[in-house]
Amino acid sequence: MARYTGPKTKKARAFGEAIYGADKSFERKKYPPGQHGNGRRRKQKSDYALQLMEKQKAKYTYGVLERQFRNLFDRANRNDGVTGEVLLQLLEARLDNTIFRLGLAPTRRAARQLVSHRHVVVNGVVTNVPSCQLRPGDTVGIRGRSQGLEIVKDAVGAKSDVRKFGWLEFNPDTMEGKFLGYPEREQIPEKINEQLIVELYSK
Structure with a gap:
């Protein structure tokens, strides 16, 4: 069964959230990973970068690979309702x-x-x-x-x-x-901006 098996804390640090649950290593280093540590000045992210990061965060949070995620989005897009909210409902289901x-x-x-x-x-x-x-x-x-x-x-x-x-x-x-x-959006505790995902796939 295909799934992500790499370092979890590194991914959590990249997104700035403990997406895999309580993590002592993440609490010690809440800045993004990289050999230059926290001292390097980082460029402001573009709109595309923010949209891509939000999609990646949702994928890794729910443990879904790219093709599965895209299929779920296409299904959510065909369903009635707000596409982003329906996508999260399908992930929760x-x-x-x-x-x-x-x-x-x-x-x-x-x-x-x-x-x-x-x-x-x-x-x-x-x-x-x-x-x-x-x-x-x-x-x-x-x-x-x-x-x-x-x-x-x-x-x-x-x-x-x-x-x-x-x-x-x-x-x-x-x-x-x-x-x-299916849960309402406000019931889902994950900190995901689903609108950015919709914008990414709508390009």
């Missing part, structure tokens, strides 16, 4: 992202691994496609014999007090969640 949001995995990367290793069921059927698009009403959970996995138990215990996503329901007893519907 991905199976791996939903597993992460439900607190069944500590990171999106870990969620993707759970799915690809056949530990996840959607509507009672084992699914191993992380990019699977959920629809309102779909139920998602950890299959019975996989609920004892250390990574799942640790994640559920750690995140039991922070499940605050209004478009999801979660039952810790059955380790099952429900995708209630």
Whole structure:
């Protein structure tokens, strides 16, 4: 399965945000990476550079490669509604992202691994496609014999007090969640300027 496997902190520093979650290394060096450190005067970025960076930030945040991302944008562009908002809704509706949001995995990367290793069921059927698009009403959970996995138990215990996503329901007893519907833009916590992405692809 193709995915980004390079240094996470370096990417986070390039975008100026801890896009992969809490990161002590990022907190120590919040300036962009490079051999000249923080002392080098950096040129003001062009509009194109800002648009490209925003698109790259969204890609790396959700763990999506270029072709997948472009396909999602084209789908969002065909759908009714504001294209940028629909794009983020489609990214949030991905199976791996939903597993992460439900607190069944500590990171999106870990969620993707759970799915690809056949530990996840959607509507009672084992699914191993992380990019699977959920629809309102779909139920998602950890299959019975996989609920004892250390990574799942640790994640559920750690995140039991922070499940605050209004478009999801979660039952810790059955380790099952429900995708209630697509979130509104203000409900999505990611700091992404989706309008810049739309402008980039509209050139």
